[in-house]
Amino acid sequence: MALTIYGSHSSRTMRTLWMAAELGLDYTHVPYAYDDPKLKQPKFLALNPAGTIPTIVDDGFTLSESLAINLYLAKKYGARVAPPLYPATAEGEAEVWRWTLWGQGHLEPWVQRDALMLDLRTAIGRQADATVADALGVLEGALARRAFLVADHFTVADFNVACVLSPSRVAHIELLGHPRVKAWLRRCYERPAAVAVRKRFAG
Numbered sequence: 001m002a003l004t005i006y007g008s009h010s011s012r013t014m015r016t017l018w019m020a021a022e023l024g025l026d027y028t029h030v031p032y033a034y035d036d037p038k039l040k041q042p043k044f045l046a047l048n049p050a051g052t053i054p055t056i057v058d059d060g061f062t063l064s065e066s067l068a069i070n071l072y073l074a075k076k077y078g079a080r081v082a083p084p085l086y087p088a089t090a091e092g093e094a095e096v097w098r099w100t101l102w103g104q105g106h107l108e109p110w111v112q113r114d115a116l117m118l119d120l121r122t123a124i125g126r127q128a129d130a131t132v133a134d135a136l137g138v139l140e141g142a143l144a145r146r147a148f149l150v151a152d153h154f155t156v157a158d159f160n161v162a163c164v165l166s167p168s169r170v171a172h173i174e175l176l177g178h179p180r181v182k183a184w185l186r187r188c189y190e191r192p193a194a195v196a197v198r199k200r201f202a203g
């Protein structure tokens with residue numbers, strides 16, 4: 001047999017490397033990391049169009065998906081070890097599939113919490129940016145009519161909206177596209193009372 005295992009040990013490829021060790025298989029290891037650009041290049045994509053690791057080539061047969069690889073290797077080579085890693089009966093095999101599908105479908109998405117949270121944070125961040133940009137557009141429009149929100153002078157309306165757009169919050173918000181909002185916020189926060197109270201409670 002000639003087995004090649006693509007993927008770094010610090011990825012799901014560890015599952016394949018572990019299975020190869022269980023079965024005592026010899027293999028060539030190509031330790032691409034999960035972010036190796038080669039995963040997205042034609043040569044590797046010809047092996048696995050998803051461009052992910054682990055991927056194996058076993059005597060010319062190519063396979064990806066870590067748990068599918070484990071099923072394949074265990075079924076093909078499992079009898080080399082005792083007791084065998086792959087059940088001999090249809091019922092035993094069905095139990096193997098059941099636990100594999102359960103592990104992948106019901107467990108992995110939730111234990112992979114960090115990646116999940118990262119995706120969610122990115123998605124929520126994008127949605128939040130778009131919503132804030134719309135709201136700032138509304139404010140920019142209102143401030144095109146006069147210097148403050150409901151009169152030509154500072155009122156509690158300005159006070160309350162400026163409170164929501166506090167300096168620590170707007171530090172994360174791009175105001176360049178909203179010059180009137182930016183100037184109005186400066187007018188609000190440069191008021192003597194605002195400066196004094198912020199100075200008093202600074203730190």
Ligand SMILES: N[C@@H](CCC(=O)N[C@@H](CS)C(=O)NCC(=O)O)C(=O)O
Pocket residue numbers: 011012013034035039051052053054064065066067
């Ligand atoms: N369900 C697949 C997931 C494969 C996967 O996402 N692998 C990661 C490394 S653990 C990867 O290759 N990421 C690179 C990418 O998605 O571009 C499996 O179990 O093999």
